[in-house]
Amino acid sequence: xxxxxxxxxxxxxxxxxxxxxxxxxxxxxxxxxxxxxxxxxxxxxxxxxxxxxxxxxxxxxxxxxxxxxxxxxxxxxxxxxxxxxxxxxxxxxxxxxxxxxxxxxxxxxxxxxxxxxxxxxxxxxxxxxxxxxxxxxxxxxxxxxxxxxxxxxxxxxxxxxxxxxxxxxxxxxxxxxxxxxxxxxxxxxxxxxxxxxxxxxxxxxxxxxxxxxxxxxxxxxxxxxxxxxxxxxxxxxxxxxxxxxxxxxxxxxxxxxxxxxxxxxxxxxxxxxxxxxxxxxxxxxxxxxxxxxxxxxxxxxxxxxxxxxxxxxxxxxxxxxxxxxxxxxxxxxxxxxxxxxxxxxxxxxxxxxxxxxxxxxxxxxxxxxxxxxxxxxxxxxxxxxxxxxxxxxxxxxxxxxxxxxxxxxxxxxxxxxxxxxxxxxxxxxxxxxxxxxxxxxxxxxxxxxxxxxxxxxxxxxxxxxxxxxxxxxxxxxxxxxxxxxxxxxxxxxxxxxxxxxxxxxxxxxxxxxxxxxxxxxxxxxxxxxxxxxxxxxxxxxxxxxxxxxxxxxxxxxxxxxxxxxxxxxxxxxxxxxxxxxxxxxxxxxxxxxxxxxxxxxxxxxxxxxxxxxxxxxxxxxxxxxxxxxxxxxxxxxxxxxxxxxxxxxxxxxxxxxxxxxxxxxxxxxxxxxxxxxxxxxxxxxxxxxxxxxxxxxxxxxxxxxxxxxxxxxxxxxxxxxxxxxxxxxxxxxxxxxxxxxxxxxxxxxxxxxxxxxxxxxxxxxxxxxxxxxxxxxxxxxxxxxxxxxxxxxxxxxxxxxxxxxxxxxxxxxxxxxxxxx
Numbered sequence: 001x002x003x004x005x006x007x008x009x010x011x012x013x014x015x016x017x018x019x020x021x022x023x024x025x026x027x028x029x030x031x032x033x034x035x036x037x038x039x040x041x042x043x044x045x046x047x048x049x050x051x052x053x054x055x056x057x058x059x060x061x062x063x064x065x066x067x068x069x070x071x072x073x074x075x076x077x078x079x080x081x082x083x084x085x086x087x088x089x090x091x092x093x094x095x096x097x098x099x100x101x102x103x104x105x106x107x108x109x110x111x112x113x114x115x116x117x118x119x120x121x122x123x124x125x126x127x128x129x130x131x132x133x134x135x136x137x138x139x140x141x142x143x144x145x146x147x148x149x150x151x152x153x154x155x156x157x158x159x160x161x162x163x164x165x166x167x168x169x170x171x172x173x174x175x176x177x178x179x180x181x182x183x184x185x186x187x188x189x190x191x192x193x194x195x196x197x198x199x200x201x202x203x204x205x206x207x208x209x210x211x212x213x214x215x216x217x218x219x220x221x222x223x224x225x226x227x228x229x230x231x232x233x234x235x236x237x238x239x240x241x242x243x244x245x246x247x248x249x250x251x252x253x254x255x256x257x258x259x260x261x262x263x264x265x266x267x268x269x270x271x272x273x274x275x276x277x278x279x280x281x282x283x284x285x286x287x288x289x290x291x292x293x294x295x296x297x298x299x300x301x302x303x304x305x306x307x308x309x310x311x312x313x314x315x316x317x318x319x320x321x322x323x324x325x326x327x328x329x330x331x332x333x334x335x336x337x338x339x340x341x342x343x344x345x346x347x348x349x350x351x352x353x354x355x356x357x358x359x360x361x362x363x364x365x366x367x368x369x370x371x372x373x374x375x376x377x378x379x380x381x382x383x384x385x386x387x388x389x390x391x392x393x394x395x396x397x398x399x400x401x402x403x404x405x406x407x408x409x410x411x412x413x414x415x416x417x418x419x420x421x422x423x424x425x426x427x428x429x430x431x432x433x434x435x436x437x438x439x440x441x442x443x444x445x446x447x448x449x450x451x452x453x454x455x456x457x458x459x460x461x462x463x464x465x466x467x468x469x470x471x472x473x474x475x476x477x478x479x480x481x482x483x484x485x486x487x488x489x490x491x492x493x494x495x496x497x498x499x500x501x502x503x504x505x506x507x508x509x510x511x512x513x514x515x516x517x518x519x520x521x522x523x524x525x526x527x528x529x530x531x532x533x534x535x536x537x538x539x540x541x542x543x544x545x546x547x548x549x550x551x552x553x554x555x556x557x558x559x560x561x562x563x564x565x566x567x568x569x570x571x572x573x574x575x576x577x578x579x580x581x582x583x584x585x586x587x588x589x590x591x592x593x594x595x596x597x598x599x600x601x602x603x604x605x606x607x608x609x610x611x612x613x614x615x616x617x618x619x620x621x622x623x624x625x626x627x628x629x630x631x632x633x634x635x636x637x638x639x640x641x642x643x644x645x646x647x648x649x650x651x652x653x654x655x656x657x658x659x660x661x662x663x664x665x666x667x668x669x670x671x672x673x674x675x676x677x678x679x680x681x682x683x684x685x686x687x688x689x690x691x692x693x694x695x696x697x698x699x700x701x702x703x704x705x706x707x708x709x710x711x712x713x714x715x716x717x718x719x720x721x722x723x724x725x726x727x728x729x730x731x732x733x734x735x736x737x738x739x740x741x742x743x744x745x746x747x748x749x750x751x752x753x754x755x756x757x758x759x760x761x762x763x764x765x766x767x768x769x770x771x772x773x774x775x776x777x778x779x780x781x782x783x784x785x786x787x788x789x790x791x792x793x794x795x796x797x798x799x800x801x802x803x804x805x806x807x808x809x810x811x812x813x814x815x816x817x818x819x820x821x
Contacts, residue, residue: 049073105151112153113146120161122330124170129267133174166326168311171273175214178253179207210252211274213241215281217255217263218274222305227296229287269304276308293394295432298363298404310360314351324349328357328374331365336373347374347386354392362402366409375417388420400425403445412452418465421449421472427479435488439499442480443506447542449473450509456541457576459549470510477514485518496520504531507540522551532558539570541579561590565609572617580621588628606631611644619660626664633664639672642681642690659693668698675708676716683741684716686733692740702741703749710754713741718764718772731769738772742779750776762800765807770814 026038049072057065117125117134124130138161145157216230220238223229230238244250246258256264265271282288291297297306307329314325324346327335339346346357358374361367375387388397399419402410403426426445430438450456450473453466461467485492492499500520503512522528528547532555535543547553564587571580591606606629613625626633638661662668671677679700682690691713694700702713711719717738722731742750750760764773780796781789802808 049076106148109146109148109151109153113142116158116161121170122167124167127267127269130170130174130269133177134170136177137170137173166311166321166330168273168276168308169321171270171308175211175254175270175273176207179210182210182251182253211277213237214252214254215274215278217241218265218271218276219278221263221265221271222275222302223291227287227291227294229285229291272304273308276305276312279305279309280312295404295429298401307364310351310363313353314360322349322351324357325351325360328360328370329364331367331370333367333369333373336370340373350391354390356386356389356391356398358386358389358398359391359396359401362398362407362410362414363405366407368409368413371410371413387414387417396425397422400429404429406444406448408448411448415449415452415466415469416463418463421469421476423472423476423479426476427483430476430480431483435484435491436495438480438484439502439511440506442477443502443508443511446473446477446508446510447506450507450542454542456545457578459545459578474510474513477511478517481511481514481518500531501534504534504540504543505538507535507538507542509540509542509546512543512546528553529558536563536567539567541576556586556589559586559590561587561605564590565605568609569612569616572613572621575618577618577620580617581624584624584628607637607640611641614641614658614661622660626661633661635665635667635670635678636672638662638665638668638678639681642678642685642687658690659697662693662698669700671706675706677704677706679704679713680706680711680716683713683734683737684719686720686731686737688733688736688740691737695741702746703752705752708755710752710756712749712752712760714738714749714752714760715754715763717741718760718767718769721767722769731771734769735771738769738775742775747779750779757801759800761796762802765800765802765805765811768807768810770811773811774815774818 022038029036029038053061053069057069117138121131121134124134141157141160145154145160146152216234216238219230241250242258242261242263245255245263254266254270256266258264263271265274279288279292283292296302310329311321311326314322314329316322323335324339324344326332327339336346348356350356356374358371361370361374388399390397394400396404397419399411399414400422401407402414430442433441449469453462453469454460455462461470496515499515500512500522502508503515516522522531532544532547532553534540535547536555536559544555548555564583567583568580568587571577571583610625610629610631613621617625669677672681676684677700679691679694679702682694683702695702700713705712709715717734720734753759761773761776764770764776777793777796781792784792797803797808
């Protein structure tokens, strides 16, 4: 080591004395060669530094540069903590020292502002132009309310930001900013000139003129000409303005140019804002009223214009925003709750067009929580006072808007709350459409109403008030059919068969009633087999029930076994027991099954049906199916079912369903080909309901071991890696199973060793069942004094062959997080 031209590299395995030798060498240098130094560097910690050195100094590395780099690495090793490679407990003191640093506090302050801006700004944050605009607008506010020197934010800032950052307010501020630039910066005026009183008045008049022009061009660009809401004079004005833009005379900075006779705004949202602004300023004009009352404004293509228009309309007479209405439009449940908590009667408020917040909620949200907050007190009949309130724009209720926008969530909610179906309003809505689209849409609407008001399984109204709602929809169907029959006779006669098939396809039983009552005969106009076939194909149970009960039609001749099997699965999923029993009888008759002719257990289609009913059906369905098909249930079939449950999207059985099946299994304790019993497999798949049933009612023992691998039920419960297991909710279900099995004397099984000398704790850590591993560790140290628990935990980890493993380090970090360290 005395020579200066050699480098010695030690590559021996761990335990061969490298560290001991270097320690001795350091002592030797201190005693005999004080000019020489020894520094310990872990090279893998500086891989990035070495890679950068090679890139930057490969050709120019000389002695001076080498010494400089060496001292940099020495400084890093001695004085700079590395939080990446050190555990949390070692870096905690450094982090506590760094926490009061002003730089870190500034970062935290910026994070708070950024998160709040994201919350308030909403979807506009994804548009760079407007997000930058928001920052420009807020610059003065931030300087006033935020102190980066003291790292503080005045709470009043959050109250000020909310009204400033509404979409229309931001767009207005952006437009004003652009126009200010055009008035002063581009005109070459100095700052002093811009504050002269006359210049301020001139700028105000000029801005109003430019906004008028931009509003006209916004309408011209967004609203199609066929609506004819612009007068001829305004049309000519638009053409003149477009020529000015083409010739480069427009300096507003908001319109880029003209393409195909249409003005190009720098962003479509600005064109939509100016269109909404123009509609608001001119909503007293007859043509504009007609457009605002038309279904066109409710269409998706005009959604942005409608939302901006509504944000302007909900302002009060002084031009101030209504926080409650804006909260509804933006879906801000927190703000709405705050207003209600302050005693504000939100549901009684109305905007300029007489609309309540509920009117707007059904247009912009499908959130039950918002609807609940906007429903007021009930009258003596049990109806809410505002639910049937009509606006001044169209004379519509909230339910009318929900029907027009086909908001299923709102329709279901309002019907459940006893909202009135306005037959005349709906009739006017539907008659605006062409007859083909009319019947299609009416069929879908009838289906929605019947699904929400009629119990298809018990064939009766769903609620006490549902009968009048069903009757109202039936009256609507009658009126539509009569109108089309009288005014579109030729089309009606030519499309009789198609109309009946549409009803069967859409499960529109009320419309089918009206068509049959109008004189259409079921057998002559369309083969009833085709109608039944279509209804069964589309699972139209309302129509099928109507044909069977009121027309005595035998549907068996029009069905095949695959369709019936599909219907049985559908009924099992939705717990339609009466329909399930009906189709099960039909299914058995098709297969010629009875108690005397049992089903073949190897029939895959029957097994698939059985597994589906076991997974989704009720106890009565399972009993009836097993009795009907007379299938012998053995333990291998249960094994097959358990393995098949991983294919179901949502396995939501209760304990009673598997128990009624398990009671029929005679050889229930026999293992499968891998030596597992039913408890082993159930625990492995996270089937808590079945685990509980097997232990409680069938006396399965969790500590019983599979002799092939030495695993008991605890081993199996943590044997599946969580990140690769496709079963939904597997972690929670496995943990619940593990907790349940720990009760009583079976708890001794959590320390069992398998044939590879791995205990349950080892498998739990390797497969990242950390919650179950924590239970094992807590049980191990339960009776040990607290001052010795940490040492004993480390001993147990070492005994479990997990020391220094990555999974164990991750588990220890998991424990630290739970402790709040």
